[in-house]
Amino acid sequence: MGLFDDIKEKLSHEFIDIIEWLDYTQDTIAHRFERYQNEIKNNAKLIVREGQMAVFLNEGQLADVFGPGTYTLNTQNLPILTTLKGWKYGFDSPFKAEVYFVNTHMFTDEKWGTRNPIVLSDDRFGLIEIRAFGTYAFRISDAGKFIKDIVGTDGNFTNFEINEHLKSLIATRFTDTVGEAKLPIELYAANTNELSETCKEVMESEFNSVGIALERFYIENISMPEELKKEIFEYSRVDKVDLDKLTRFKTAKAIEAAANNEDGTAGAGMGMGMGFALAQQMGDALHKPQSQQPAQRSTPPPVPVLYYYAQNNMQQGPVGFEQLQSLFAARIINRNSLIWKQGMTEWKALQEIEELKSFLGGNTPPPLPAQ
Structure with missing residues (x-):
């Protein structure tokens, strides 16, 4: 009998489970420890390494959670599972x-980005599109x-699976944040650190x-169409003159486009004429001489x-x-x-104003009478 007891004791120690997980992939977030019929022997050894947690579930219900250690x-070490089992x-x-x-x-170094352009409203440039x-x-x-909440019954949950969900969440919240920030468009690129902290x-x-x-969140770049970027750079160089800066700027751009239109001679001529007039007015406003003698006139x-x-429901002028003709030409x-x-x-x-009807093209002469 004593020999049988010795053999039984040796066999019981031989078959004690060791439950551990060594990750060689570097991208697995959760891994289910596989056992035949999920059976674990009494007094099995659980080894949880640094950078790991072990979670026990009983019939789909969360039981005990273990941090690093053996x-x-x-x-005694499974109080919740013991309660659920009724032991x-x-x-x-x-x-x-x-x-x-x-x-x-x-x-670390997980990538995110906006799949589609984000449409924002700017007081000066109207609707604009940016990417980040x-x-x-x-x-x-x-x-x-x-x-x-996330893994469920997935036996091997990887970084790729959760990243798709996190990227979608980040893009949505980034869109909401920049929409509520209402920053001038030219300041987005200069305030990426502040925006990053706010989004985080x-x-x-x-x-x-x-x-x-979420340990870290960085915005590396906010981009916009090249046409808009060029327009912002040009607008920043326009000095203040009699009219609003943006009105002047858009008018000059429209006149330039009309002057370069090779298909419409009349439109080109009118655009060039208005362009010369506008250029002269802007030059006079920006470069006023120190002193100028008034011209002698016989009549005032x-x-x-x-x-x-x-x-926009506001009085201008x-x-x-x-x-006024230039404003009409620039639409x-x-x-x-x-x-x-x-x-x-x-x-x-x-x-409805008589002298302004010429803007509408009413000065075109009628066709010649038939001979």
């Missing part, structure tokens, strides 16, 4: 449980919540809700007529006839724009 699995006085037979190892080291990309880093902060603060709570900690010059116009105002000048009792549409 444990002997029994009723009052310990257990000697194998028990069933699922064991997931979770990688808790920091995953950068990097982020994360780690699993709550292994039990992560297994329950907005996203942290959503990452934490599924057991993930006629008093110029000044017009006011409505734009006053401007002269030629300036900043149109035939239905409200105009007022001294002597009028109320605002009227441009097409």
